[in-house]
Each structure stands twice: as structure tokens, then as C-alpha cells.
Amino acid sequence: MKFSLDKFTNLATPFYYYDLSLLEANITELKKAANPEYVVHYALKANANNRILEVIKNNGIGSDCVSGNEVKKAVEVGFKSSEIAFAGVGKSDEEILVALQNDIFCFNSESGEEIKVINELAAKSGKIAQIALRINPNVHANTHKYITTGLEENKFGINLWELDSVMELLKACKNIKLLGIHFHIGSQINDLSNFKNLCTKVNEIQHWFEERNYKLEHINVGGGLGVDYHHPDENPVPDYKSYFEVFEKFLELRKNQKLHFELGRAIVAQCGSLISKVLYVKKGVNTSFVILDAGMTELIRPALYQSYHKIENISKVTSENQRYDVVGPICESSDCFGKAVMLPETIRGDLFAIRTTGAYGEVMASNYNLREKAKAIYSDELEF
Numbered sequence: 364m365k366f367s368l369d370k371f372t373n374l375a376t377p378f379y380y381y382d383l384s385l386l387e388a389n390i391t392e393l394k395k396a397a398n399p400e401y402v403v404h405y406a407l408k409a410n411a412n413n414r415i416l417e418v419i420k421n422n423g424i425g426s427d428c429v430s431g432n433e434v435k436k437a438v439e440v441g442f443k444s445s446e447i448a449f450a451g452v453g454k455s456d457e458e459i460l461v462a463l464q465n466d467i468f469c470f471n472s473e474s475g476e477e478i479k480v481i482n483e484l485a486a487k488s489g490k491i492a493q494i495a496l497r498i499n500p501n502v503h504a505n506t507h508k509y510i511t512t513g514l515e516e517n518k519f520g521i522n523l524w525e526l527d528s529v530m531e532l533l534k535a536c537k538n539i540k541l542l543g544i545h546f547h548i549g550s551q552i553n554d555l556s557n558f559k560n561l562c563t564k565v566n567e568i569q570h571w572f573e574e575r576n577y578k579l580e581h582i583n584v585g586g587g588l589g590v591d592y593h594h595p596d597e598n599p600v601p602d603y604k605s606y607f608e609v610f611e612k613f614l615e616l617r618k619n620q621k622l623h624f625e626l627g628r629a630i631v632a633q634c635g636s637l638i639s640k641v642l643y644v645k646k647g648v649n650t651s652f653v654i655l656d657a658g659m660t661e662l663i664r665p666a667l668y669q670s671y672h673k674i675e676n677i678s679k680v681t682s683e684n685q686r687y688d689v690v691g692p693i694c695e696s697s698d699c700f701g702k703a704v705m706l707p708e709t710i711r712g713d714l715f716a717i718r719t720t721g722a723y724g725e726v727m728a729s730n731y732n733l734r735e736k737a738k739a740i741y742s743d744e745l746e747f
């Protein structure tokens with residue numbers, strides 16, 4: 364990603380910078396790598412910024428929502444209702460009604476209790492709700508524990524031992540049509556063997572359904588493909604080819620059965636950077652602190668998941684020869700973007716780029732300390 368310092372210099376900081384041509388390039392690679400029969404839904408939760416959504420929608424990708432407002436947003440920006448998947452462990456009645464009114468493609472249903480509510484609301488609305496069962500496959504994702512979702516200890520999905528009773532329940536739900544099964548084992552998964560393990564489990568579960576004569580139109584394997592936070596310039600686009608090959612090789616699809624994906628981070632993470640100005644450089648006991656005007660309010664990932672984001676001083680071209688702790692201005696010690704980061708000698712006024720913030724950056728912003736929401740700036744507004 365190229366940064367033009369003179370274009371950035373007069374802009375108020377901090378801001379989210381989005382390189383839309385990188386986003387386009389990413390989607391081109393995704394489409395090249397995916398079997399044309401695969402159906403990809405973009406997970407809006409990763410970034411629900413209108414310009415980003417427009418690019419994704421214009422490329423013919425479907426959407427995956429986790430709230431009524433995400434469903435509304437997807438419809439508003441022009442994603443086809445017939446391509447909206449709606450997941451979430453706690454869908455409220457209002458949210459379910461929004462989805463029903465919009466005739467979405469499919470609810471990914473997370474419990475028997477929720478299925479009953481969807482059935483009742485669909486009956487009242489005179490609709491048939493299409494659902495997939497979100498099954499908890501008890502497959503490890505080997506990622507941060509806060510973004511692991513496919514283990515029995517997690518709150519997500521229907522456990523395998525509950526399937527019998529849920530299928531019984533479905534027989535009585537006249538306003539529900541079962542389309543398929545859904546899984547999502549976690550996020551930021553770089554070791555593809557985890558997806559291979561998921562495929563093995565899905566194959567077993569598929570047999571379970573077949574033995575009982577249930578036909579499944581689709582299988583949805585969720586999202587989770589990780590990105591390279593350490594080398595954003597060397598690997599600006601994830602290895603989609605290897606990712607899709609795992610499913611091609613190991614997932615046993617039946618004739619006419621569709622395979623769905625719900626990718627978020629992989630599509631949008633690398634096209635975003637958080638641009639921030641150095642307010643002060645302060646000497647500590649064993650270190651020097653670079654205090655930025657961006658903090659955990661603009662990017663909470665380091666504080667919440669101890670996650671790494673590459674940090675660059677984009678005002679300096681000299682070598683990185685000093686060690687700094689790079690922190691934000693918020694009144695929390697967890698408001699730290701990186702410890703012992705090697706940087707060129709840094710002074711007040713330098714501009715910093717915190718890389719790979721296109722996913723789960725702006726969407727997770729807060730106004731803690733009554734801070735203003737940071738703006739988004741797009742590459743095509745700056746004419747490089």
C-alpha cells in the first residue's frame with residue numbers, strides 16, 4: 364500500500380485510510396480462486412462502511428449479517444435479499460422480523476428455542492423462513508480464544524448431541540424450511556489444516572442427515588481465513604487458492620449441493636490503515652513512549668486480543684534504530700498498539716500508519732472518553 368505524505372499532511376487525524384484499488388484486487392483474486400459454483404457472502408461485521416460495501420456488492424458477492432441493522436444496511440446498499448445469510452446467537456424478535464420482511468436467503472439458526480421463535484414470527488407474518496442449522500462441530504480453530512467459536516465450550520451453534528431433538532422439533536415447524544447446515548469455527552485462521560478438520564467433521568455430519576433421509580441443499584462453512592498482519596506489503600491478498608482447494612479436496616459435496624462461505628477479514632483487512640499523528644514523545648524508565656492521537660477507541664484489537672498490527676512512521680525514511688512503546692491517549696494502560704517497536708527517531712507531528720485495520724477496526728470503534736468518531740478517507744479521493 365502506498366502512502367502519499369503530502370496528501371495526508373493536511374488531513375485531520377486520526378483517520379481510517381482505505382485503498383479501494385487494493386480491495387478490488389483482492390476480490391479479483393478471490394473470484395479467480397473460487398470455484399464459480401461457490402457462493403461467497405461478505406461478513407458485514409468486518410467493515411460496514413458504505414464505500415467498502417459498494418465495491419463488494421458491485422462485484423456480485425452476497426452478504427452475511429449478524430444483526431437487524433446489518434440486514435437493513437445490506438439491503439440499503441443494494442445487496443440482494445436473496446443472498447443474505449443472517450447468523451447470530453441472540454437474534455431479537457425485532458431483528459427476526461426485519462429479516463422476514465426482507466425475505467432473506469437464510470437464517471443460520473443457533474438453537475431449538477430460536478427456531479421456535481422464528482417459526483412463530485414467520486407464521487404471524489405469513490412467511491416461510493428458510494433456515495440452516497448452525498452446528499457447533501467441536502473443531503479447534505487454533506486461534507485466539509476470544510475468536511474461537513466452534514468448540515463445545517463456546518456459546519455458538521447447536522451441539523451435535525442436540526441434533527436429534529432439533530430435527531424432531533423442526534417437523535412441527537410449519538413455517539420453516541430447512542435448507543442446509545452452517546458452521547463457523549473461528550477467525551484469523553492461518554493454518555489451513557483447521558479447515559481440513561472442519562471438512563472431515565462436516566462429512567460425518569452430512570452422513571448423519573442422509574441416514575435419516577434429510578436432504579441438504581447447501582453447506583455453509585462460515586469464514587475465518589486469516590491475513591498476514593506481519594507482512595502486509597508482501598502478502599496484501601490472502602492465499603485464496605490454497606484455502607478453496609482445501610474444501611475442493613476434502614469436503615464431500617452432493618450433486619447440486621451448494622457450498623457457501625462467509626468471509627470478512629480476508630477481504631477487507633489489508634485495504635485499511637489507521638493514520639495517526641504523534642502528539643508527544645515521552646521518556647519512560649526503560650523505554651520511550653510515542654503517544655499517538657489514535658487510541659483503542661479507533662482500534663481496539665491490540666487491547667482486546669493482544670493482536671499485532673504493523674506500525675510505521677511514514678514521515679521518516681531513515682532506518683529503524685530506536686525502540687518505542689507506541690500508545691494512544693486513552694486513560695487505560697491497555698491502550699497500547701505495540702511494545703518495543705523498532706522505529707526511526709520519532710518526533711511530535713510525525714505521521715504513523717497502523718496497518719491491516721480494514722477489518723474489525725472502524726466497526727469496533729467507540730466514543731469512550733467522549734472522543735469524536737474518526738473519519739474514513741478513500742484512495743480515490745486523494746488522486747495519487
Ligand code: LLP
Binds near residue numbers: 408451512586587
Ligand atoms: N461468519 C460468522 C458466523 C462469524 O461469526 C464471523 C466472524 C464470520 C463469518 C467472519 O469471519 P472472518 O472471515 O472475518 O474471520 N473482532 C474479531 C473478529 C471477530 C469475528 C467474529 N465472527 C477480531 O478483531 O479479530
